[in-house]
Amino acid sequence: MELAAREVGTWRLVAQRVVPALDDAAAVVEHLAAVQAQDLRAAATAVALRTPAGTTTGLAAALDAGRVVRSWPMRGTLHLLPAADLPWVLGLCAGRVAAATARIRRQRGTTESDLVAAREIAEEFLTRSGRATRAELLAAFQDGGQATGGQRGYDLVVHLALTGVLCLGPLAGREQLFVLVADWIRERRAPADPLAEWARRYLRGHGPATPADFATWAGLTLGGARRGFAAVRDEFEAVLVDGVEHLLDPGLPDLVAAHRRAARALHVLPGFDEFLLGYGDRRHVLPAEHADRVAPGGNGVFRGTVVVGGRVVGTWTRKGAGITTEAFTGFSTAQEAALARRERRLPSGWLG
Numbered sequence: 001m002e003l004a005a006r007e008v009g010t011w012r013l014v015a016q017r018v019v020p021a022l023d024d025a026a027a028v029v030e031h032l033a034a035v036q037a038q039d040l041r042a043a044a045t046a047v048a049l050r051t052p053a054g055t056t057t058g059l060a061a062a063l064d065a066g067r068v069v070r071s072w073p074m075r076g077t078l079h080l081l082p083a084a085d086l087p088w089v090l091g092l093c094a095g096r097v098a099a100a101t102a103r104i105r106r107q108r109g110t111t112e113s114d115l116v117a118a119r120e121i122a123e124e125f126l127t128r129s130g131r132a133t134r135a136e137l138l139a140a141f142q143d144g145g146q147a148t149g150g151q152r153g154y155d156l157v158v159h160l161a162l163t164g165v166l167c168l169g170p171l172a173g174r175e176q177l178f179v180l181v182a183d184w185i186r187e188r189r190a191p192a193d194p195l196a197e198w199a200r201r202y203l204r205g206h207g208p209a210t211p212a213d214f215a216t217w218a219g220l221t222l223g224g225a226r227r228g229f230a231a232v233r234d235e236f237e238a239v240l241v242d243g244v245e246h247l248l249d250p251g252l253p254d255l256v257a258a259h260r261r262a263a264r265a266l267h268v269l270p271g272f273d274e275f276l277l278g279y280g281d282r283r284h285v286l287p288a289e290h291a292d293r294v295a296p297g298g299n300g301v302f303r304g305t306v307v308v309g310g311r312v313v314g315t316w317t318r319k320g321a322g323i324t325t326e327a328f329t330g331f332s333t334a335q336e337a338a339l340a341r342r343e344r345r346l347p348s349g350w351l352g
Contacts, residue, residue: 001238001239003239006284006310007310008241009285011256012279012285015207016031016032018269020255021052022050023052025061025068030082031205033204036077037079037272041270042349045270045346046274049267056348056349063169063176064170066169066184075219076219083184085189087185087188090162092194092220093218098159105155108152114146118141123180126166131177131179133178134157137178165182166179166181176351196228196232199225204249207249209248210247211225217277217278217279233247264309264310266335267308268304268323268342269304269307271302273302273305277302290312303317304323306339312328314328322343
């Protein structure tokens with residue numbers, strides 16, 4: 001089966017359940033496997049847009065209940081993911097990041113004994129307090145003799161997250177609190193083949209996609225990504241896009257047929273949305289000549305996007321209670337009206 005390149009974005013919007021919506025926030029995170037969340041407000045908006053209610057209260061509740069957590073499981077970047085998956089996903093994906101951060105720590109003079117001390121401090125402090133703000137955790141390090149100036153405090157926190165000691169869980173107002181993984185995560189999954197399971201989960205929520213897309217998303221080697229795809233190849237449908245094989249969930253074609261009109265309508269997606277960040281190859285949904293307008297200067301900061309017909313046609317930013325938009329080539333009158341409707345329903349993104 002061949003899939004026209006112009007259709008890839010539409011199919012991915014449906015696969016990611018921008019349409020049709022899923023039951024609740026926890027179901028969205030479960031379906032997408034992991035949601036980029038270095039900007040928590042943007043991530044909360046992305047999740048809310050994929051639920052019937054379209055609000056952030058569901059995600060706040062899932063975080064407070066321990067169903068969803070936030071950590072650095074892949075690419076050294078914060079993500080939301082089901083709490084039950086965090087330990088095994090760290091085991092699969094965090095190794096390369098841990099090795100890179102170890103080199104940086106050594107250059108800054110942080111020793112292995114410092115890391116052991118930081119772990120002991122964090123475990124003792126969080127065992128007593130149950131949860132802590134970032135400031136409280138850094139103060140505990142400082143009081144325990146571990147300096148936190150410059151990037152050192154951040155290095156300690158990320159190391160403890162990468163090694164499965166702590167993660168971000170419940171909320172205190174708009175701030176997310178650190179908790180001990182051992183205490184907070186009560187139910188844990190343990191797939192027999194973690195690489196195959198992560199490929200399976202990725203394809204269910206992101207296909208059509210290639211091994212190169214999976215490698216970029218998960219921070220794995222291309223060889224590892226290919227092995228993951230090969231292990232689940234028989235469970236998924238294959239389509240050719242410009243002669244390149246992409247895999248997708250076998251139920252997706254029927255779902256696209258049922259929701260094609262809604263998927264091709266105008267959508268306002270937040271910065272860092274999985275619609276772009278979930279793939280290594282974005283050219284089918286974002287024209288190369290406009291890529292710098294979405295991520296100016298290639299600095300890793302992604303603006304919100306306006307999507308029509310499965311392709312990015314402009315960007316947006318928040319302005320007070322509303323938004324300002326910038327079209328690549330101009331919005332039609334109908335698109336302007338659709339933007340106004342979407343703006344009125346756009347989640348605030350604030351948790352707590």
